[in-house]
Amino acid sequence: MGGTKCVCILGTGPDDVRAIERLPTGEREETLRQIEAVLDRWRSQYGAPRALGIASFGPVDLRPSSATYGYITSTTKAGWRDTDVGQRLTRRLGVPVGFDTDVNGAALAEGRWGAARGLEDFAYVTVGTGIGVGSIVRGRSVFGMNHTELGHIRVARKSGDRFAGVCTFHGDCIEGLASGPAIEARAGMPASRLPPDHPAWDYVAHGLAQLLHTMVLTTAPSRIFLGGGVLAAQSHLFERIQQELKRSLNGYVEAPELDQGLAQFIVPPGLGTMAGPLGALALAADAEGRVIKTPIASAATR
Numbered sequence: 001m002g003g004t005k006c007v008c009i010l011g012t013g014p015d016d017v018r019a020i021e022r023l024p025t026g027e028r029e030e031t032l033r034q035i036e037a038v039l040d041r042w043r044s045q046y047g048a049p050r051a052l053g054i055a056s057f058g059p060v061d062l063r064p065s066s067a068t069y070g071y072i073t074s075t076t077k078a079g080w081r082d083t084d085v086g087q088r089l090t091r092r093l094g095v096p097v098g099f100d101t102d103v104n105g106a107a108l109a110e111g112r113w114g115a116a117r118g119l120e121d122f123a124y125v126t127v128g129t130g131i132g133v134g135s136i137v138r139g140r141s142v143f144g145m146n147h148t149e150l151g152h153i154r155v156a157r158k159s160g161d162r163f164a165g166v167c168t169f170h171g172d173c174i175e176g177l178a179s180g181p182a183i184e185a186r187a188g189m190p191a192s193r194l195p196p197d198h199p200a201w202d203y204v205a206h207g208l209a210q211l212l213h214t215m216v217l218t219t220a221p222s223r224i225f226l227g228g229g230v231l232a233a234q235s236h237l238f239e240r241i242q243q244e245l246k247r248s249l250n251g252y253v254e255a256p257e258l259d260q261g262l263a264q265f266i267v268p269p270g271l272g273t274m275a276g277p278l279g280a281l282a283l284a285a286d287a288e289g290r291v292i293k294t295p296i297a298s299a300a301t302r
Contacts, residue, residue, distance in 0.1 A: 002025055008037060050284075054088060071086070095286040105280055107123065109271055115270025217253070225270075
């Protein structure tokens with residue numbers, strides 16, 4: 001369940017995807033009904049799934065003891081605030097369910113099947129309709145009173161930047177400054193149409209480097225994976241972000257992971273655009289409690 005589209009996927013992992021369907025994320029009731037229809041049809045065609053994984057845009061309530069566990073809560077997505085997703089789909093299928101944020105799911109997929117295999121501490125950043133961060137520490141996603149929301153931190157603005165930002169909650173948080181909608185509002189055209197030398201990219205690279213600066217100094221990931229639609233279409237941003245981060249850190253952190261070069265520290269996800277959908281399969285596999293050998297059905301996001 002993503003801000004722009006939802007991906008329903010049936011399978012056990014990247015080498016065993018039995019079916020996949022993409023749906024636009026529209027009005028909430030209609031979107032949920034469409035997801036339920038897909039899952040019902042698959043149950044009829046393939047038999048009952050062993051588990052369900054839900055990787056959702058948020059914020060979401062991840063506290064199992066909460067009456068609103070599995071809900072989308074104070075989202076910026078119009079019409080989706082206080083929406084029951086997890087409990088509703090659990091009742092629908094009656095199987096073990098794994099529920100988490102879309103970026104946490106993508107990060108867990110990278111750790112299970114992708115470029116983060118063998119790493120205990122890493123992070124997955126997605127830059128698209130919104131900006132989200134999945135932080136994995138000691139093999140588990142970070143969780144306190146609820147999940148983290150690093151896409152909405154305040155960052156040091158690039159000198160001369162007067163753009164107000166587009167976040168409906170915070171204005172110029174990093175999502176308000178560097179997400180897809182923010183880039184379009186700043187430049188007057190979609191990010192996909194901007195040439196690499198457009199000045200808007202200077203502000204985007206600076207802002208994203210500030211986000212990574214915060215991550216390096218807090219959860220201290222061994223590697224950071226940058227994904228999402230904006231990064232996938234604008235690969236030139238990687239080198240710009242790496243250089244901006246180097247200038248921002250200014251030699252303060254000494255670690256082998258940084259010493260080997262930022263080109264090895266800030267990298268694309270190994271699963272590419274499938275990291276989000278496969279994240280839901282990873283959540284389902286964890287919910288089942290073992291590596292699944294029979295198909296699992298998931299509603300995933302990216």
